[in-house]
Amino acid sequence: MTAAATTKRTPVKQSRFMRRALPYLLSLPALLMCIGILIPFFTAVYYSLLRYRMNLPQMKGFIWFDNYINFFGDPKFWNTVYISLTYAALTVGLELVIGLGIALLLQRPTRFNNIASILLLLPLMTAPALAALMWKLMTHPDFGILSYLLTLIGITDFKWASDPSTALFTVLLVDIWVYTPFIMILLLAGLRSLPKAPFEAAALDGVPRSFVFFRITLPMLMPYIITATLFRLLDSIQQFDIIYAMTQGGPGDKLLVFQVQAYLDFFQATNVGRSAALMIILWAITYALSNVFIKQWLKLRERAHGGA
Amino acid sequence: MYDKEKGLFEAFVAKKMSRRELLAATGKAGLTASAAGFLMTQAQTNAMAADFDWMKYKGSKLKLLLNKHPYADAMIANIESFKTMTGMDISWDIFPEDVYFDKVTAALSSGSTEYDAFMTGAYMTWTYGPAGWITDLNEYIKDPAKTNPTYNWEDMLPGLRASTSWNGVPGGELGSADAKQWCVPWGYELNNISYNKKMFDKVGVQPPKNMGEMVEVSAKLTKDLGGPYGVGVRGSRSWASIHPGFLSGYANFGEKDFNVTDGKLKAAMNTAGSKAFHGDWVKMIQDSGPKNWSTYTWYQVGTDLGAGASAMIFDADILGYFMNGGDNKEAGNLGYAPFAANPAAAAPTPNVWIWSLAMNNAGTQKDATWYFLQWATSVEHALFGARKMDFVNPVRASVWADEEFRGRIDAKYPGYLNQHDTSAPGAKIYFTAQPLFFDLTTLWSENLQKMVAKEIPVDEGLDKMAAEIDAKLAEAGLG
Numbered sequence: 038m039t040a041a042a043t044t045k046r047t048p049v050k051q052s053r054f055m056r057r058a059l060p061y062l063l064s065l066p067a068l069l070m071c072i073g074i075l076i077p078f079f080t081a082v083y084y085s086l087l088r089y090r091m092n093l094p095q096m097k098g099f100i101w102f103d104n105y106i107n108f109f110g111d112p113k114f115w116n117t118v119y120i121s122l123t124y125a126a127l128t129v130g131l132e133l134v135i136g137l138g139i140a141l142l143l144q145r146p147t148r149f150n151n152i153a154s155i156l157l158l159l160p161l162m163t164a165p166a167l168a169a170l171m172w173k174l175m176t177h178p179d180f181g182i183l184s185y186l187l188t189l190i191g192i193t194d195f196k197w198a199s200d201p202s203t204a205l206f207t208v209l210l211v212d213i214w215v216y217t218p219f220i221m222i223l224l225l226a227g228l229r230s231l232p233k234a235p236f237e238a239a240a241l242d243g244v245p246r247s248f249v250f251f252r253i254t255l256p257m258l259m260p261y262i263i264t265a266t267l268f269r270l271l272d273s274i275q276q277f278d279i280i281y282a283m284t285q286g287g288p289g290d291k292l293l294v295f296q297v298q299a300y301l302d303f304f305q306a307t308n309v310g311r312s313a314a315l316m317i318i319l320w321a322i323t324y325a326l327s328n329v330f331i332k333q334w335l336k337l338r339e340r341a342h343g344g345a
Numbered sequence: 346m347y348d349k350e351k352g353l354f355e356a357f358v359a360k361k362m363s364r365r366e367l368l369a370a371t372g373k374a375g376l377t378a379s380a381a382g383f384l385m386t387q388a389q390t391n392a393m394a395a396d397f398d399w400m401k402y403k404g405s406k407l408k409l410l411l412n413k414h415p416y417a418d419a420m421i422a423n424i425e426s427f428k429t430m431t432g433m434d435i436s437w438d439i440f441p442e443d444v445y446f447d448k449v450t451a452a453l454s455s456g457s458t459e460y461d462a463f464m465t466g467a468y469m470t471w472t473y474g475p476a477g478w479i480t481d482l483n484e485y486i487k488d489p490a491k492t493n494p495t496y497n498w499e500d501m502l503p504g505l506r507a508s509t510s511w512n513g514v515p516g517g518e519l520g521s522a523d524a525k526q527w528c529v530p531w532g533y534e535l536n537n538i539s540y541n542k543k544m545f546d547k548v549g550v551q552p553p554k555n556m557g558e559m560v561e562v563s564a565k566l567t568k569d570l571g572g573p574y575g576v577g578v579r580g581s582r583s584w585a586s587i588h589p590g591f592l593s594g595y596a597n598f599g600e601k602d603f604n605v606t607d608g609k610l611k612a613a614m615n616t617a618g619s620k621a622f623h624g625d626w627v628k629m630i631q632d633s634g635p636k637n638w639s640t641y642t643w644y645q646v647g648t649d650l651g652a653g654a655s656a657m658i659f660d661a662d663i664l665g666y667f668m669n670g671g672d673n674k675e676a677g678n679l680g681y682a683p684f685a686a687n688p689a690a691a692a693p694t695p696n697v698w699i700w701s702l703a704m705n706n707a708g709t710q711k712d713a714t715w716y717f718l719q720w721a722t723s724v725e726h727a728l729f730g731a732r733k734m735d736f737v738n739p740v741r742a743s744v745w746a747d748e749e750f751r752g753r754i755d756a757k758y759p760g761y762l763n764q765h766d767t768s769a770p771g772a773k774i775y776f777t778a779q780p781l782f783f784d785l786t787t788l789w790s791e792n793l794q795k796m797v798a799k800e801i802p803v804d805e806g807l808d809k810m811a812a813e814i815d816a817k818l819a820e821a822g823l824g
């Protein structure tokens with residue numbers, strides 16, 4: 038036996054100060070993280086209350102909520118709100134439908150389905166800006182493979198992202214290609230973790246498949262659907278890279294979503310005040326949407342645990 | 346023996362001997378090309394170093410922020426001569442153009458001292474200058490104690506010197522007596538026609554001489570070639586779509602972007618002349634432009650010409666220059682022509698893009714930085730780049746007069762010298778210098794896209810755009 042092993046351990050006596058301070062010290066890292074996040078946030082709030090263009094320093098001044106008030110009378114701002122919400126609703130809606138469809142097809146854990154689910158994840162591993170450049174080439178009217186395929190079914194001169202009437206459709210395609218796998222994999226995990234008993238009972242009773250899907254599968258899958266929707270909604274309302282890489286917000290102002298407009302305001306126009314105000318509005322919209330979804334998710338969880 | 350050959354090159358650099366005499370003498374001496382090149386560089390460095398203490402900041406370390414560009418490549422290829430002459434060390438970061446100016450904005454606005462000097466366009470200095478991010482270089486250029494006596498500032502093309510200086514007053518004339526020299530011109534591009542000679546011969550047309558002809562010729566090319574489109578111009582939603590061919594043609598009709606009265610700016614894009622020009626431009630793109638024009642940057646415009654997808658471009662002359670070389674499909678088939686959009690105009694009036702070098706105002710070794718800027722914009726470096734690299738277009742008159750450079754260009758790029766020499770006297774920035782340049786010019790391109798897409802008629806679009814611009818100017822206290 039070593040001397041160390043035989044030494045009798047005496048309990049460490051903590052001072053009164055340490056006992057009181059320990060909880061605060063333990064939460065200090067989280068507090069520092071929080072401060073690290075909040076400082077840029079409150080700086081942005083501060084800037085949004087300024088008239089501040091970096092190349093007009095003499096005009097800099099505190100204008101309270103004028104940047105926000107100016108937005109209300111600006112049709113371009115409402116266009117940005119409309120485009121951003123439309124883009125977010127369409128991408129999330131379509132990705133949910135397609136992602137759920139693929140997840141249902143791959144639900145049985147066969148070898149083929151497992152390999153297919155891995156392969157289907159590949160677009161998600163592509164940087165969205167690179168995906169946009171790739172699609173830009175594929176949709177080039179002269180040599181793009183997709184343009185060529187369209188000519189085979191008699192559609193010629195389709196202008197994809199360069200025409201105002203088809204630009205939104207084109208960037209939606211890219212978004213769907215990149216992000217549907219995200220929804221698919223979440224829902225696939227959800228489907229495979231559902232309890233088997235209700236489905237076996239329904240099968241024994243000869244319940245139609247559509248009834249099983251709408252009354253058993255979908256309700257049980259709802260927490261997963263809400264989680265996937267929340268993540269994608271937050272992401273797509275803040276879309277930047279796909280749209281900027283493909284059209285820079287054009288043609289005209291057709292795809293001038295929040296992030297693209299704020300980026301141009303800051304980096305191109307050096308209009309810090311307006312750019313910050315736009316970002317704060319985007320934050321408010323995101324916050325409100327998150328709240329709605331989280332409340333829905335909590336309600337579902339409560340119901341699942343036997344609540345009212 | 347070695348001293349004798351060295352003397353030959355020193356005599357040539359000192360202009361005591363013609364190029365023909367030098368070639369004959371080096372031939373007799375049996376010098377190889379590489380030995381001749383070495384002796385020439387050494388003679389030029391010695392000439393530059395005479396009567397000026399280039400070693401004053403020996404041991405200093407400078408850092409540059411560079412855009413990936415042939416101008417930067419030429420500078421890097423010759424950087425050893427700077428290091429040898431000054432005893433300074435120098436490093437750099439290079440970024441592709443897509444993100445370059447964001448990086449510059451981030452570095453300068455944060456007050457970072459990391460970079461001492463950086464590449465910029467003249468338009469950018471309308472933001473950087475008033476923001477206090479860059480140094481007025483007049484205090485160096487005009488100080489004989491800080492500037493090499495052979496630097497020869499007056500040798501810079503006058504339109505470029507003026508275009509890179511501004512007094513900071515919105516609407517203030519570029520190059521005015523009270524203007525600050527925000528950057529030093531390094532290389533530049535003017536906007537003319539580069540065209541595919543084979544395609545033009547096949548269709549039997551000549552390069553257009555005015556806007557009406559351009560609309561007609563490009564339509565005929567599109568129709569008769571049965572594949573390639575007639576004319577390539579930029580169209581992306583960006584200020585960069587306005588400044589090349591579009592503004593060059595627009596200015597040729599005497600049209601302006603703004604009227605300046607008593608220091609206040611007012612949009613001038615909705616005059617009858619402007620509407621007529623916009624109408625022609627829009628029709629030309631609709632009839633004979635690239636199908637996805639609204640996504641076209643300089644890159645697509647250039648590569649389409651090089652790949653034989655377009656018959657001509659009205660864009661930067663150096664874009665046509667680069668497409669006539671390398672492994673481009675149409676290398677060797679391209680020609681160049683000056684272009685005055687207005688049939689009544691005496692000469693072309695190309696708007697210019699000037700790659701320049703500027704000094705970070707937050708830098709901590711400004712005097713040493715000025716040594717680098719002097720060297721990089723010197724006659725000697727410009728000659729090196731123009732003769733041996735693709736450092737075109739040079740910004741110095743003496744380089745344009747250089748026989749070796751002209752011979753090289755004329756042999757490989759027929760018509761290039763003519764388009765340049767015809768247009769250079771009228772080449773300058775035709776925009777009004779003002780701090781809202783980027784937002785308002787981007788707005789201009791946005792409206793042009795709407796007109797080409799037939800979302801809004803030209804006349805109505807321009808009236809609405811002018812009203813919107815006037816409101817923005819008023820909001821910023823400029824209108």
